[in-house]
Amino acid sequence: MGANQSKSPLPNEKLVIERLRALEVKDQSDSEYVQVDEKALAASSTHFKAPWTSLSTSELEHWEHELLQDPKNRSTLSALSAADPKTVLTSRSTAIKDQQIFNVKIPFEGAPITNQRSSGRCWLFASTNVFRVALMKRHSLDKFELSQAYLFFYDKLEKANYFLEQILDTVGEDLDSRLVQTLLGSPVSDGGQWDMVYNLVNKYGLVPQVLYPDSFNAQSSGAINSLITTKLREDALQLRAMATSGVKSSKEINTVKEKMMKEIHLILTLTLGPPPAPTGEFTWNYLDKNGAAHEMKTTPLSFAKELDTAKAVRITGSNVHDMFSLVNDPRNEYNTLLTVNRLGNIVGGRGITYVNVSMDVLKGACIKMLQAGLPIFFGSDVGKYSNSTSGIMDTSLIDYELGFNVRLGMSKAQRLMVGESAMTHAMVLTAVHVENGKSVRWRVQNSWGEAAGSDGWFVMSDKWMDEFVYQAVVEPKFVSKEIRDVLDMKPKVLPLWDPMGALA
Secondary structure, eight states, rough: OOOOOOOOOHHHHHHHHHHHHHOOOOOOOSOOOEEEEEEHHHHHHSSSOOOOOOOOOOHHHHHHHHHTTSSHHHHHHHTTTOOOOOHHHOOOOHHHHHOOOOOOEEEEOOOOOOBBBSSOOOOHHHHHHHHHHHHHHHOOSSSBHHHBHHHHHHHHHHHEEEEEEEHHTTTTSOOTTTTHHHHHHHHTTTTOOHHHHHHHHHHHHBBBBBSSOOOHHHBOOOOHHHHHHHHHHHHHHHHHHHHHSOOOOHHHHHHHHHHHHHHHHHHHHHOOOOOOOTSSSSEEEETTTOOOOOEEOOOHHHHHHHSTTTTSSOOOOOOOOGGGEEEEOTSSOOSEEETTTOOOOOOOOOOEEEEEEOHHHHHHHHHHHHTTOEEEEEOOOTTTTEETTEEEEEESSSSSHHHHHHOOOOOHHHHHHHHHHHEEEEEEEEEEETTTTTTEEEEEEEBTTSSSBBTTEEEEHHHHHHEEEEEEOOOOSSSSSHHHHGSSSOOOEEETTGGGGGGO
């Protein structure tokens, strides 16, 4: 569809071709798709230079005429101009193939299907959906939700404080430096990471959802995010001015910062509601699955500690705080430790760490977790080759080449290099289908409500997992000692703007 020109290469095009050949650009097939050797490009001591060229209107007319000569293109034009290309190009055979059939499934998946609504709280929903399985079994519950809004309140508050501390810590940087501008870009994002969940639960605990339900602004966070972001950016300018004036003491600056934090606390309290105090006692009344009434008096911190007891339905009896993130980042060496500079939510809390492994290691650990009956928090790029209505995630789901004669052939590493992909969404794995010792497809519990997917459940092909899953949180016993020992290594520090610093 217009990808092939009928004319011979122009002089500038010849220069490009010669340059690519010099950089050992390799043809991957008999098509025109090429794979660039990035290392050869970086190592080259010369730079390609050519005059800029503008588009020719006569050439555009020729392209259009040539394109519409093909009956297939005329038919495709009618279809694609009248509907979403992703819908038109959905593969029927793939949709039929990806069924909710699995031969390894955890015995208790947890219910109900949760709904983060118009917010970016997927990481809080995914983590609490993992936590609740233990608590539901411990208290014999059919349905149960932990309060995502409770963690959301304190995460916003802590992120605001973390941001202001970083602003003070970077006063030596120019305001327009990449670091400061990245900090200013999204100071209180809804998103987060597993280690941030650990920090919140460790400091504030957990409460049942019925005791601190979602407010409107928890379900639709855009308004408070905008207000708090504007306020924090204003505060940042004031703090930078004070810190560089040379006349303000640290005590005076901290007094001003405390006032700023009090204002953020006010905004959150009035829009989300006053949350339970971490050490304050609450009373939880509930019915177990047999209809028997129970009353429990405890504190958020004590309630969270139930996850660490041998009675908790972590079938292995493991401490949930020992769990850690495996990631697959093919840009970096495997069996190494990664961290992201200045990424976090609680000052003095645990930093973000990832053990970088091959997909075979990551999937192997996930299979072992599921065989032991344990749900898995995982991070992925959910928007690629997926359909939220059918709940299918499969690299063959949408046939762009059929519709456009355009091949999308970047590798996972290349997508990360150019910002095409990152961890955008956290969900939970509860089952896998294994054939001949190899995973084929995975069952996914999402947090988009029962209207998405198959009553809230998604199915992920193994190939999709290879390409678009980046993280899985596992228990130490399900990986080798070699992998566990990576946690003791000195981490490679990635910059704040690295795609592995994306918040699901």
